[in-house]
Structures are given as C-alpha cells and as structure tokens.
Amino acid sequence: MTDGLFFDSGFEALTGHSPMPWQRRLFAELHAGRCPDALDLPTGLGKTSVMAIWLLALAAQAAAGRPSLPRRLVYVVDRRTVVDQATDTAERMRKAVLSAAPDTPARPVRDALRSLCVAPDETPLAISTLRGEHADNREWQADPARPGIVVGTVDMIGSRLLFSGYGVSRGMRPFHAGLIGHDTLLVLDEAHLCPAFEALLRAIVGDPAFKPAVELPAPTSRLVSLSATGRSRGDVFRLAPEDESHGVVKMRREARKVLSVEDLQAGKKLDEVLATKAIARIQEGPARVVVFCNSRTTAQAVATNLRKYEAKEKNGLAILLMTGARRGHERAELAEALRRSGYVADDWSPAVTPTILVATSAGEVGVDLDADHMVCDLVACERMIQRLGRVNRCGGDSRCAFIDVVVPPPTKGSKTESDADASASVARWRAALEALPRVDGAGHEASPAAFAALKAAQPALIESATTPEPLHPALTRALVDDWSMTSLDDHFGRPEIQPWLRGWIEDEEPQTLVIWRERLPWRGGRDFDAETAAAFFDAAPPHLHETLEAETAVVLDVLESRVNKAMERRGPDTPLVAESTPALIVLDRRGKPVSGWTLGDLAKCLSTKRSRQDLAADLRFGTAVVWAGLGGLDQSGLLTADDIEMVVPCLDNDWIGDARAEAIMENIGYRVLTFADELPQGWRETFRLVLVDDDEDRPDGIVVAERIAEPGRSNEISACQQTLTDHRAAIVAEVQRIGALLGLSPSSIDVLVHAALRHDDGKACVRWQRYAGQRSFRPGRDEPLAKFTGRGDWRLLLIEDHVYRHEFGSLLAAERDPVLGTLSQEARDLVLHLIASHHGNARPVIAAVVDEAPPSVSADHARDVALRFARMQRRWGPWGLAWWEALLRGADHRASRRLDVTKGRPLGPAKRTVVERA
Numbered sequence: 001m002t003d004g005l006f007f008d009s010g011f012e013a014l015t016g017h018s019p020m021p022w023q024r025r026l027f028a029e030l031h032a033g034r035c036p037d038a039l040d041l042p043t044g045l046g047k048t049s050v051m052a053i054w055l056l057a058l059a060a061q062a063a064a065g066r067p068s069l070p071r072r073l074v075y076v077v078d079r080r081t082v083v084d085q086a087t088d089t090a091e092r093m094r095k096a097v098l099s100a101a102p103d104t105p106a107r108p109v110r111d112a113l114r115s116l117c118v119a120p121d122e123t124p125l126a127i128s129t130l131r132g133e134h135a136d137n138r139e140w141q142a143d144p145a146r147p148g149i150v151v152g153t154v155d156m157i158g159s160r161l162l163f164s165g166y167g168v169s170r171g172m173r174p175f176h177a178g179l180i181g182h183d184t185l186l187v188l189d190e191a192h193l194c195p196a197f198e199a200l201l202r203a204i205v206g207d208p209a210f211k212p213a214v215e216l217p218a219p220t221s222r223l224v225s226l227s228a229t230g231r232s233r234g235d236v237f238r239l240a241p242e243d244e245s246h247g248v249v250k251m252r253r254e255a256r257k258v259l260s261v262e263d264l265q266a267g268k269k270l271d272e273v274l275a276t277k278a279i280a281r282i283q284e285g286p287a288r289v290v291v292f293c294n295s296r297t298t299a300q301a302v303a304t305n306l307r308k309y310e311a312k313e314k315n316g317l318a319i320l321l322m323t324g325a326r327r328g329h330e331r332a333e334l335a336e337a338l339r340r341s342g343y344v345a346d347d348w349s350p351a352v353t354p355t356i357l358v359a360t361s362a363g364e365v366g367v368d369l370d371a372d373h374m375v376c377d378l379v380a381c382e383r384m385i386q387r388l389g390r391v392n393r394c395g396g397d398s399r400c401a402f403i404d405v406v407v408p409p410p411t412k413g414s415k416t417e418s419d420a421d422a423s424a425s426v427a428r429w430r431a432a433l434e435a436l437p438r439v440d441g442a443g444h445e446a447s448p449a450a451f452a453a454l455k456a457a458q459p460a461l462i463e464s465a466t467t468p469e470p471l472h473p474a475l476t477r478a479l480v481d482d483w484s485m486t487s488l489d490d491h492f493g494r495p496e497i498q499p500w501l502r503g504w505i506e507d508e509e510p511q512t513l514v515i516w517r518e519r520l521p522w523r524g525g526r527d528f529d530a531e532t533a534a535a536f537f538d539a540a541p542p543h544l545h546e547t548l549e550a551e552t553a554v555v556l557d558v559l560e561s562r563v564n565k566a567m568e569r570r571g572p573d574t575p576l577v578a579e580s581t582p583a584l585i586v587l588d589r590r591g592k593p594v595s596g597w598t599l600g601d602l603a604k605c606l607s608t609k610r611s612r613q614d615l616a617a618d619l620r621f622g623t624a625v626v627w628a629g630l631g632g633l634d635q636s637g638l639l640t641a642d643d644i645e646m647v648v649p650c651l652d653n654d655w656i657g658d659a660r661a662e663a664i665m666e667n668i669g670y671r672v673l674t675f676a677d678e679l680p681q682g683w684r685e686t687f688r689l690v691l692v693d694d695d696e697d698r699p700d701g702i703v704v705a706e707r708i709a710e711p712g713r714s715n716e717i718s719a720c721q722q723t724l725t726d727h728r729a730a731i732v733a734e735v736q737r738i739g740a741l742l743g744l745s746p747s748s749i750d751v752l753v754h755a756a757l758r759h760d761d762g763k764a765c766v767r768w769q770r771y772a773g774q775r776s777f778r779p780g781r782d783e784p785l786a787k788f789t790g791r792g793d794w795r796l797l798l799i800e801d802h803v804y805r806h807e808f809g810s811l812l813a814a815e816r817d818p819v820l821g822t823l824s825q826e827a828r829d830l831v832l833h834l835i836a837s838h839h840g841n842a843r844p845v846i847a848a849v850v851d852e853a854p855p856s857v858s859a860d861h862a863r864d865v866a867l868r869f870a871r872m873q874r875r876w877g878p879w880g881l882a883w884w885e886a887l888l889r890g891a892d893h894r895a896s897r898r899l900d901v902t903k904g905r906p907l908g909p910a911k912r913t914v915v916e917r918a
Helices: 003-015 021-031 047-063 085-098 107-114 154-161 170-181 195-206 247-253 270-283 296-313 328-341 381-388 419-434 448-457 459-464 477-483 498-502 530-539 552-568 599-606 609-619 659-668 724-741 746-758 766-771 806-815 825-837 855-876 878-902
Strands: 038-040 072-077 126-129 148-153 184-188 222-227 236-238 257-263 288-292 318-322 355-359 373-377 401-407 443-445 511-517 548-551 582-587 593-598 623-627 670-674 683-692 700-707 785-787
Touching (some): 003 021, 003 085, 003 107, 021 236, 047 072, 072 085, 085 107, 085 148, 154 195, 154 498, 170 878, 184 195, 195 498, 296 355, 318 328, 373 381, 381 448, 401 419, 477 878, 530 683, 530 700, 552 599, 552 609, 593 599, 593 609, 724 785, 724 878, 746 825, 746 878, 806 855, 825 878, 855 878
Parallel strands (some): 038 222, 038 236, 072 148, 072 184, 126 148, 184 222, 373 401
Antiparallel strands (some): 257 443, 511 548, 582 593, 670 700
C-alpha cells in the first residue's frame, strides 16, 4: 500500500471524513520527519485533525520500521470548556483502531501501532486528559514507549513541564516532566490566546541552553502552534492556492455571515439589549442562537432575562449558559445538552426547537459550536474572529448567519489605562469590523475569506485591533535547574511559575479552586489537625472533575452569605448545623492544608476586615474545601451568593451509585466512603478516620479506597507478595522491552538493566523486611520481599527520627558492585543516579540514613548524590535526565501492575489502616 493510499484510507477510517488537500500535505511533511512551527488555518477546517495526521504518520513510519516522530502528542488548550473536543476526537480515533477488522482501512494502522507497544494485548493508543471527566486515568504514564495523546490546559501541562505539576506529588513531578518534555509533539491550540506560554514552549524545544551535551536516544520534542488569527511565526503551514479550490474548504471559507454594528443607546442595559436581539432571531423561526458576553455577570443577567421571557411566553425556548467558572461535572452535563440541541454535531441540520446559548469567553475556543446566528458585545479583533468561527461554521448555499454586535460605552481595562485609551481600543476594534466588505442594505461580510483578504490588504489595521501580547519573563537554564530540584521542600531561587505560563497580566484577579465534600477529615469537637487532613488529602486529593475555579473575592462573598444563612438555621432540629460544625479547610497551591474553620469561627472571621483579609491571602490561588451542607450551585451550575438549599452532588455523596458517576470514579482512582459502605471488589483501603463514636460502639467516619493495579502509582504495596529476585527479573524484562521498542542502543539498554537489577537492593535489609511484615527476617537465609500486601508500619523505618529510604540503601550496595566498576564513568554515574532517584528523590537530596554506615559516611554519600545529579543534569539536560528516570520508573510501574493483574490471590481489600488522633 502506498503512503498516499495508507493515509487516505486510514484518515477516513479514523475521522469519518475524506482528507482535504492540506491534510495530505501535512501528512507528507510529518511522514518525512519535518514538522512546521505553526498551522495558521481558518476556523472550521479541522485543525484538531493534526492528531489523526500525526498518528497516521507515526503508524506509517512504524510499518516501514523507522519511527522518528515523537511517541506522545500533548494537545494544549487554554480554556476549561464544557467538552473536551480534543479528547472526543482522540477517543473516536482509538475506537476506530480497536474495532478494525481484517481487510479494513484501519487494520494496517492498528497493526503498525501495536508494533510500538510493549505487550501485544495492550491498547495501542493511550489517551488521558488532565482536566474534565477523563482526568487523569494515568494511561499516558503506564508505558513510555506506547503512543499516547494527552490533553490538558496551559496550567496543567505547563506546570508539569516546569517540574511543578499542579496536583502532582513532589516525587512524581520529575516523572511527569520527563514524559512531557521529551519524545513529545506539543500542539498548542489557539496559540494567540497564550503568547507567554508559546514563548516558553519555543524556548524549551529550541533554545540551545536546554539542549543536552550529548544526543538523547529518542526524538526531541517539537512544537506546533495552531491559530486562526494570522498571528503565527516561524515556519508556518498555511493553505496553498490549490487548497482553497477544494469543495469543503471553499464552502467553509466563504460561509455567509452578515455582521452589523450598533452602539448601545444611552439608558439601555447591555444584558437587556443582547437578550432582546437574541429573542428577535428565534422569533423569525426555530434557530440556534449564541450570545457572547465579555463578562460573566453580563452573561448571567442575559440568561435571567431570557428565562423571564420563556416563563411568560411558554414557547419551549431552551436556554443554556456556558461560563468557565463551573466544575467538570456540570461542564460534562452542559456538553450533553449542547449535543442534544445540535450546537455540537458532525453534520449541521436545521433547528427544530429554538435554543439560545449564552456564553463567555469559555465558548470562544475549544468547542466546535455551530450556531445559526450570533449576538454579542464588542471585543478585540482576535476574539471576534474566534466568535465568528462559532456561527455558520460549515457554510452551505442554504445558510446565512446574521451577527448583531452591540458596542457598549468603553470602560477602562486596568487601573493604569485611561478612559481615552479605553475609547481608542474600542474604536480600533470597531474600525476593523467596519472595514470588512459591505453587503447591500444588510451590514458587512464576515466570512473567513473576507477576514483573510482584509488582513492581507490592511495588516496594520488588524494588528492595531488585536490585544497586545503581555510581557513575560525569559526562561533561563538556571531557573529550570532550580525548579527541577524537586526533592527540596523550599528553595529561595525557585519562584512561582505562573508568570512564565501566563505572562505579567495587569490587575489579574486572584483565583481560588472550590470543591465540596460531604465529610471533612476533622473529628467533631476537636481542634483542626493539619497532619490528619494532610494524610486524608494525600489519599483523596481534590480532583479536577469536582473542582470549580472562581475569583477569590467571589468565593469569599459566597462563603459569607452561606455561613450567615447557616448560622440563622441553628437549632435543635438541625443538629448538624452547629457553631462547632467543620465548614472549611483551606489548601495551599501544593495541596497542603494550611487552616481549618468551624462554622462559628468562619462567621467571626468573615465579619472582621483584617481576619477576612488573612483568609483571602490563604485562599489566593489555593483550594477551598467546603462542607457540602453550606449549599451548592445554581440551576446553571454556577457559584452564586444566593442561599441555595440543594446539596451539591459531590464525590462522597450523590455521585456514588450513579451509573455515569461509576465510570468517573474508575478514572479518578479513589473513592471516599463511610464505615457502613462496602469496599468494592478490586479496591483496597488506604485511609480510615473515626469522626463520630456513639454509645453502642458503632463508630462512623471516613474511609478512602484506591483501585488496585493503578498505573502511574509507585509503591511497594501490592495485591500479592513478590520476592526481590522475581521483581528484579520482572523489571529487567520490562526495561529491555521498552528499550528495544524505543530503538535504544545496546549500551543504553545495558544502563537501564544495571539500574533495574540494583534499584531495590536496599529492601534486603532487616529493617525494611520487618516493615514489609517479615518480623523474623534473617539475611542470607530468608528470601527478601520487594512487594507485599497490607500497609507497613512506617515507624519501623525510623533511624534516629529519620525515615530510611531503600533507594539510599540500594545506592550504597550498587557503589560496591564490581560489575558497575567496569562501566564508563558517565554510564556508571547514570546508573547510580537512576537507582537513587527512582522514587523521585536525589534531585538533589535524599535522606541519607542507613544502619550499616555512620552519619559521617552517609553524609559523604549524600553529597555525592547531589554532585552526581548536577553532572547528569549538565550532560543530559533537565528534561533528558527526567526522561531517563521515567524509563526506569515506567518499567517499575509496569512490573508492579502486571503482578497485581496476573498473579496471586484475587484482587480485593488490603489490610486496613486506622488513622486516629488522641
């Protein structure tokens, strides 16, 4: 089969559509090993198909026995939209690959991808989303050689790249950085929205300061920026003249969109005018109308006006509200509503019932909305282009979209911007729209072709109407080296990473994440215990599906309103509502509990200006874990200050038992239960806390269970025991398979094998074996364990108030190994570093305590660990060294997971651990 036929048939099998000419040209580029810096294509031409094109190019290379493209594609979006368009696309592709029958177009693709997997029975394409309903199933972490697609936001991907992963444990941060920072095709969607992050990625993939001193044995990471605004730089892939004559391309570029602009009349309210114009459009006949608003407050007011109209007319009008400040749970529900209403569909069909979608910037990107008409306020040119891409998206002779743009009086965008500057900005935005070609008696032609022609004819006009890029700090090697020292709790040279992700944004409102839990880890009648809370949130951390992000000031106002109402409801008939009821736990940016508040204390705090400011400082870019009894969200899934009686569905109450929630819980990987709940098959208890004791000795409290054999988790606790000898053999087999699939040289595989053989030798000591349950272990006579069931007593690992780390013991044993002495100095250094760092330590420090060496000797070895890390970092680069570590850790995870799945007794609950505080 020729490459062209392979692509054409494979593309249609994966996407359901025949490829356009530009997609064939991009496939040829990738297949040949060339990767453009950017794709600048009009909205509606399927830029997300870059995933299918990459997958087919990788499969074609694998079939030819010369894979050179990166194994992972990381798709970055800048909005937490209601539906993950990229994940949906990837899931459809994987389904097509998995279901491919013999002699079907997708079968060669499946066979080629399977040749890149460690095990032939594995799913040949891993898909993970670092947000929303799919977050994070850890598939992308399970096998460093398997092709995978990871979807995430700027913050989720960027924080992982910079060794600071939000919501990621300190020990796993280098693992994430290694897998994302090397052997990865980074695809930045709507790059114009995040120029600071694009500059960061350009530096990572192109700045010589970050290149390793020696060539890494895998493809380096590449960046492709996607945009529809013409703001791309570098080697830009654009439509060629022959592309524009293609039927689908021509129809979408010339989709009829008639735009009119008018000022908001004095005395009129913007929300009322926007609602009135939207109603006028549906009165012309059933239609799908989208109303874009620049502020969330305006959007909520428009939705309220529309509901009043529907209540009066009772005409069956469906009203949907899309904003960014909502949980993944509600975003997924809205996604279903959008599909049912026809806003998101593969093929457009006329509306049967009238529907109005009110959206903020959350609807401008990330969702392929296709409305019939649009009403909006005026924003900068690049945002107007995005909005226009959400109406009459597919075009066609029978469709003509009408766009009503209302221009409110200019308001200052920041404290440093004058009224004159704000007026000038609005005038430039308006001038760009009114420079579009006139349509007789109707307005202006706003098709993608019209905008492209305007930009070509008047580039200065479009540039002046576009938002200036924010200033952002330069990325230096010294900064990355500081961030990569993840085993240090604190480091004065390690700043917060946000300016490198977003730039310096004037007057940026501090944000707070909010989650609701029915049961807080706080025993009633006692002071808040941060240590117990930390243990609980380590076992059951806030999950993206249950998380809502809002301005800190809004969160404080809502808390004050809810707490005051709760205090008014106190009484004998509401025993749970008492001043001593735990109401709020605040976590810092790293997920560490910093304060806890009872209902009474919170009421006092919020009523005092200084105390309120102190709480605001804790909440700034932190997480508020709110007792679900304080009320939930409004009917649109938004956080408001109104007194809402309904209890918000959350992870430890209403979600349990729901069919859809069950699938979500599988992806989350842990469950929060009560003592009365039955532990599901295949899950084990990891945390238990008594909250209430009654007179009949029937305590109630919190139980956290985790799924057994979860990829990406690194611990010694298993569904069955495994000896150290067997574990060595298992992980050696895994690193050999991974190394062969990645095409590593024999010497590189040899390094991994040496590290695999020695990485757990430190477990063979008496102290660790007693921790593993072998209380009468005798060295040299009893077989040491590497994996064990139950939960070990960590106090058995204490040596003078310090916890023994088996990696350090393994390191000392390896340094005495004569076989390692035969390796080159560079190879031996890498082996020793991989042994010391295989649980995320030794970057650059590790707890240097062992029984067989005095503190002075251990200190010398610990110094050598830090110096070795520095040498390896210079040699392999920050992400290259982390990638080497990820190979060994990935093999270790795979060996542990295969043990859980294939050996020992049936999966079930492990020994319980009781967390009690006197």
